[in-house]
Amino acid sequence: MEALLVLTDSERSQLTERLETVEVSPYEDYLAFSDRVSKLVIDGGVPERLLRAADRIREERSSGVSEAHVLRNCPVDEDLPDIGNEDPSAEKKSRKVTFIGEAFLELLAQITRTPLLSYANRFGGDFFIDVVAINKYLGQQTGYNGGEVVFHNDRTAHPVRADYITLLGMRCPPDDLVYTGFVAGRRLLAELSAETQQVLREPYFVTPFDVVSRDANTELDSTPSHPILSGVSSLRYLDTHTTAADDAPVEAKDALLALKNALTRVPKQRHRMQQGDVLTFANQSALHNREQIEVQDPTRALGRWLLKTYAFSDQAAADTHRDAWIDGIPGKVGD
Template identity: 65%
Template sequence: MKPLLVLSESDRTDLKNTLANVEVSPYKDYPTFRRHVAEAARAAGIPKSVRHACDQIRSERAQGIAEAHVLRNCPIDDEIPILDNEDPSGDKRALKHTFVAEAWLELFGRLSATPLLAYATRFGGDFFTDVVAINRYKGQQTGYSDGEVVFHNDRTAHPVRADYITLLGMRCPPDELIYTGFVSGRLLLALLERDVQDTLRQSYFMTPFDVVSRDAGIAMEASPSHAILSGGYSIRYLDTHTTVAADAPSEAKDALLSLKNALSRAEKTRHRLLVGDMLTFANQDGLHNREHIEITDPDSALQRWLLKTYAFRDQAAADVHDGRWVDGIPGKVGD
């Protein structure tokens, strides 16, 4: 993907210096961290180029022009620790003592008016999580494995799902060709006949919970029956996993096969994240995946680390779930 904005060195340095003043750990006190980011941004100001890019992202999302965007040369910390693949989240907490990257992602959430979302059952309820290989998920279908990931939405089986996902390149081995792919829900719908769309809008389908959710103690094996399509072009689907519910009519299976065929033909956008790249995309108005085009050194590829946030579409979308907040922290849900 072509970046919407490549931050100038002066803008990146100014932002990094501003955000470095936020010394509160988001992993210990997220509400205070969030407040300090807002205060630092007000005190020092935000480069016009960054504000303009965030305004454009909001506008293109609202108008259905684009659901995926890249910003390049974003501020990250000077010292990026190498995370152990046994417990990378614990390693990060122990070794990472500055929070520039987290503050940048928090700031982007504020400027794009997309409040952050966290899951209390995952990684200690952190609002900033890590896309990095974890040894116990080797070879499994999860973003925390060492391999490719099929097209999907994050948390497909769960009742509260992010509207947007943002990834920030922290450690990206330069010789390993690993790409994040995206397919717009708008483009998928254009390849589906009206009767197929109507069937996909019925609660004829179910999706098993992912292995990380099951490890976190989710009691159910699979979601209740759900529709695959909703709203304008939102899609709820995990390729090779979402299937037809036992009591669904025969046309549901045909519709699911039509969707699979459309996914194979649909135009796809791909981006290879570099250090300092930020890729932000719709989680529900599209599908994303991970492709390994060429891995020259598997051990090097294991060190790839993307910092990740989930976000709601807007404050109104967050407020729908305010009865679910855990520990009184807005955006932190319990499922």
């Protein structure tokens, strides 16, 4: 994907200096951390070109021109600790003493006006999540499996889902060809007949909870039947896992097969994440995956580290879930 903005080295250095002043840990006091970042915005500490890029992201999302955007040469912590693959989240919080990457993602969320979302039972309720291979999930269907991931929406089976996902490249082996793929929902629907789309709008389908969610919350069991398609182009789909419910009519299975075929045919966007890259894209109205085209060193590849945030489309979308806030923290929900 072509970058919407490549920060100059001077812009990145100046912004990094400002972000370094945010010394509050987002893992200990997210609200204070967020407030400190907002003061940088108010005080004029954001490059004008970045503000214009944020405006364009909002405009292109609203108009449907684009649901995926890339920024390059963004601020990343200079000294990144080794967080391993046993419990990367815990290792990060015990070893990482600067929060440049987190502050930049918070800043980007604020200037695009997309409030962040976190899950209380997932990685301690953190708003900044590490996409790193975790030993116990290797080879399983999750983003923490150290390998490829099929096309999906994040948190497919959950009642509160992010409208947008943002990834920041923290540590990316430069010689590996690993791509994040993206398919906009509207493009996928263009491959489907009106009759098929109508069947996909019925609650004939089921998607199991992912293994990470089940480990975090043992009360999660079966999921209710749901439509795959809702709204204009909102999807609820996990390839190879979303199936027709046992009592669904035969046309549901036909529609599911048509969707799978369309997903194979539809043109896709791909981006190879490098350190300092930001990829921000729609979650509900699109599908994304991970492809490993060529990996030079499988052991080194396990250290690939992206920092991720979930976000609502705007404050109004966040406010619809205000009754679900945990610990009085806006954006923090249960499972």
